[in-house]
Each structure stands twice: as structure tokens, then as C-alpha cells.
Amino acid sequence: MESPTLAKPKESALRAAFPVLSRKVHGKPLVYLDNAATTLKPAAVLDAMDHYYRHGTANIHRGIHTLAEEATAAYEGARDRVAAFVRASSRGEILFTRGTTESINLVAQAWGRGALKPGDEILLTGMEHHANLVPWQLLRDATGAVLREIPVTEAGELDLGALPGLLGERTKLVAFPWVSNALGTVNPAAELVRLVRQHCGGKILVDGAQAVSHFPVDVGALDIDFLAFSGHKLYGPTGIGVLWGRESLLEAMPPWQGGGDMIKTVTFESASWNELPHKFEAGTPAIAEAIGLGAAVAFVEETGWETIRERENELRRYAEPLLGAVPGLRLLGAAGERAPVFSFNLPGVHPSDIGALLDTEGIAIRTGTHCTMPLHARFGLSASARASFAFYNTRHEADLLLQGLDKVLRLTR
Numbered sequence: 564m565e566s567p568t569l570a571k572p573k574e575s576a577l578r579a580a581f582p583v584l585s586r587k588v589h590g591k592p593l594v595y596l597d598n599a600a601t602t603l604k605p606a607a608v609l610d611a612m613d614h615y616y617r618h619g620t621a622n623i624h625r626g627i628h629t630l631a632e633e634a635t636a637a638y639e640g641a642r643d644r645v646a647a648f649v650r651a652s653s654r655g656e657i658l659f660t661r662g663t664t665e666s667i668n669l670v671a672q673a674w675g676r677g678a679l680k681p682g683d684e685i686l687l688t689g690m691e692h693h694a695n696l697v698p699w700q701l702l703r704d705a706t707g708a709v710l711r712e713i714p715v716t717e718a719g720e721l722d723l724g725a726l727p728g729l730l731g732e733r734t735k736l737v738a739f740p741w742v743s744n745a746l747g748t749v750n751p752a753a754e755l756v757r758l759v760r761q762h763c764g765g766k767i768l769v770d771g772a773q774a775v776s777h778f779p780v781d782v783g784a785l786d787i788d789f790l791a792f793s794g795h796k797l798y799g800p801t802g803i804g805v806l807w808g809r810e811s812l813l814e815a816m817p818p819w820q821g822g823g824d825m826i827k828t829v830t831f832e833s834a835s836w837n838e839l840p841h842k843f844e845a846g847t848p849a850i851a852e853a854i855g856l857g858a859a860v861a862f863v864e865e866t867g868w869e870t871i872r873e874r875e876n877e878l879r880r881y882a883e884p885l886l887g888a889v890p891g892l893r894l895l896g897a898a899g900e901r902a903p904v905f906s907f908n909l910p911g912v913h914p915s916d917i918g919a920l921l922d923t924e925g926i927a928i929r930t931g932t933h934c935t936m937p938l939h940a941r942f943g944l945s946a947s948a949r950a951s952f953a954f955y956n957t958r959h960e961a962d963l964l965l966q967g968l969d970k971v972l973r974l975t976r
């Protein structure tokens with residue numbers, strides 16, 4: 564909890580932490596509204612990675628020289644920070660991966676291949692990012708399991724009324740995104756977990772890619788089995804992500820990749836496995852990136868959830884009615900609880916044209932399906948434009964987006 568007596572950090576100081584925010588695009592100050600794709604990186608993250616490469620490059624876990632020991636301490640220190648960040652019960656529950664995608668594939672392969680039989684069911688939602696759909700399709704094809712889907716309502720929320728009817732003794736896994744990357748919908752994770760636990764013994768995986776940058780996470784309190792997320796959506800570098808898994812499950816799962824570091828002993832015929840978390844980290848990992856992620860977590864904690872949440876809620880409340888007032892603009896979803904993520908269409912304008920025209924104004928948004936083709940099909944769309952805010956964005960930038968959309972409408976009319 565932050566002290567209520569602390570002064571609110573100034574907007575300019577918050578923005579000054581992000582070097583990219585001082586650049587211009589097409590002669591205009593950058594307005595970065597593509598945070599759901601990847602967030603910007605604060606100088607603290609860049610400095611931590613630079614320090615490792617400039618002053619202490621070494622491989623980890625292997626050498627006894629000073630640089631190797633320092634690198635190992637920095638890498639494992641980052642794991643400790645992440646463990647505390649999600650309230651893991653032990654550091655062994657934090658596996659470093661390349662990102663959310665790899666974390667989910669790890670569960671699908673290492674847990675799913677042993678756990679699923681033909682006819683077993685995997686329950687997903689109609690708002691999955693492809694990263695939380697295609698790995699399960701591959702697993703279905705390998706095991707004969709069946710995929711089922713929680714439908715999405717017109718408001719862009721999960722139809723919880725349908726859930727009990729979709730759960731049963733064949734349900735072996737339920738996976739859902741905590742926050743939808745296309746709709747911004749914050750799914751009621753605690754309620755979903757309660758219903759799943761009430762109706763079946765299946766495991767629960769939460770895709771936290773869009774959640775961990777918006778609010779604090781406590782995996783124990785949530786009573787889930789796996790949480791996947793990416794460093795680069797949490798102000799950290801690309802190439803690093805996390806799979807948190809319940810220790811008893813990780814202990815029981817076989818490794819999914821073989822190589823150095825994940826073994827205890829090796830003979831020519833066979834091998835035995837290292838303890839957690841190393842059993843799941845074969846080969847030289849992304850050392851600088853893990854250190855960068857540790858710095859990103861420290862940065863978020865120093866900035867404080869109160870500041871992040873207050874600013875993002877304010878931006879959402881400010882931008883939503885502004886967008887709603889643009890003539891003909893169709894906003895995807897209208898969930899009561901949402902992150903500051905807005906996917907939309909303008910009548911008669913292709914989303915790529917919206918993106919290209921806004922770029923000439925220095926405004927960066929995302930266009931396409933945002934890796935959610937089934938969700939777009941659900942709304943009868945082949946693409947949309949998406950503006951996604953982070954705490955360092957400003958009301959003025961929301962105004963510039965509106966002016967940009969106005970220009971798009973004038974130029975394409």
C-alpha cells in the first residue's frame with residue numbers, strides 16, 4: 564500500500580523515464596497508442612541490460628569466475644523479483660520463457676501430452692489471442708482431445724451463464740485471457756475460477772499477457788494453476804516471458820526441451836532432471852532480457868499501482884466517450900470493466916488506411932485482427948483499428964487521436 568501522504572508524481576516526470584517519448588515521427592511528437600502490442604521501455608530497463616553487456620557479460624550457472632557469479636546473481640535475482648511480483652509461493656515456480664506464446668506452448672506440450680486422452684475437453688473462450696488457441700489445437704490433434712468455447716456476448720464479455728453447461732468431468736483444462744487484447748475486457752477471473760472449481764477438477768491457465776501491466780496479480784489468492792505473461796508488455800524487453808506454475812504440477816511434468824542446465828546427470832543412454840525451475844530452462848537463456856525484466860518489475864513497483872491504475876482509469880474514462888462521439892465509429896465491446904484498449908471501425912474506411920493516415924500525424928496504433936481472428940469473425944469483421952493506452956499517455960494525446968480520426972474522416976469522405 565502506498566502512503567496517502569505521498570505527492571503524486573508529475574506527468575512530465577513519468578514520461579521522462581521513457582526515452583522514446585521524446586522522438587518525433589513525420590515531424591510530429593510521437594503519440595504512442597500501441598501499448599497492447601508492446602509497451603515502451605524505461606531507461607532503467609535499458610540501463611540494466613546495458614550494464615550486463617558492458618560490464619559483466621558472462622554465461623550463468625556454470626562459471627566460478629567473478630563475472631559468471633555476478634551474471635548468475637543478476638539473473639536469479641530477476642527471478643526472485645518476478646516471484647514476489649506475482650506472489651509465487653517459491654522461486655522454483657517461475658520459469659523464464661521467450662514470452663506468453665512459449666509459456667502456453669510449454670504447458671500444452673509438457674503437461675497436456677501426458678494429461679489428455681481422446682474425448683477429454685479443453686475449454687477456451689471466444690476472445691482468445693491465437694497464442695492461447697493454436698497450441699491447444701495442436702494438442703487436440705496430437706491427443707484426440709476436444710476444444711470447447713465460452714461464447715462472447717455482444718458487449719464483449721464472456722457469457723458466464725453458459726459456463727456450467729460447458730464444464731464436466733471431461734474438462735481437463737480451462738484457459739482464458741484475464742484481459743482481452745482486442746476488447747480491453749477485464750474478465751472476472753475470480754468468478755470464473757470459482758465456477759470452474761465448483762463444476763470440475765480441470766486445471767486453470769490464465770493468459771496474463773494484457774493483465775500484468777494494468778493491475779497487481781496474486782496467483783495464490785486467485786487459486787489458478789498456470790499464469791503466462793510476456794516481459795515486453797510489462798515495460799521490459801522482448802524475448803523474455805514467464806510461466807508461473809503450481810509447484811506440484813511442475814514437479815510432475817516432464818521437461819519439454821532437452822539440453823544443458825536442465826539435467827542433473829547424463830550418461831550416453833539417459834539423463835536425470837535438474838530441480839525446478841531449471842528443469843524447464845534448457846540451454847543458455849535470455850540472460851540480459853531476464854535482467855531487463857527484473858528491472859521492469861522494479862520500475863512498476865517504484866511507479867506504484869496506485870499511480871498506474873489511477874492514470875489508466877482516468878484515460879479510459881476520458882477517451883471512451885470521445886471515441887463514442889466520432890460519427891459512425893463502431894467500438895468493439897462495451898464491457899463494464901475494461902483496460903484502456905479500444906478496437907474500432909470507421910464507416911467506409913479500411914483499418915489499414917486509418918493506421919497509415921494516423922501515422923502521418925505521428926500517432927501509432929495497431930490495425931488488423933490483433934491475433935484474434937475468431938473474435939473478429941464473431942463481430943462480423945475482418946479487421947479493426949486499435950488504440951491502446953498506458954499510464955504514460957495523456958489526455959492531450961487522446962485529443963490528438965480524435966483530431967487525427969477527424970482528419971481521416973475528412974480525407975476519406
Ligand code: PLP
Binds near residue numbers: 599600661934
Ligand atoms: N495473449 C494475449 C492476450 C496477447 O495480447 C498476446 C500478445 O499480443 C499474447 C498472448 C502473445 O504474447 P507474445 O507474442 O509476447 O508471446
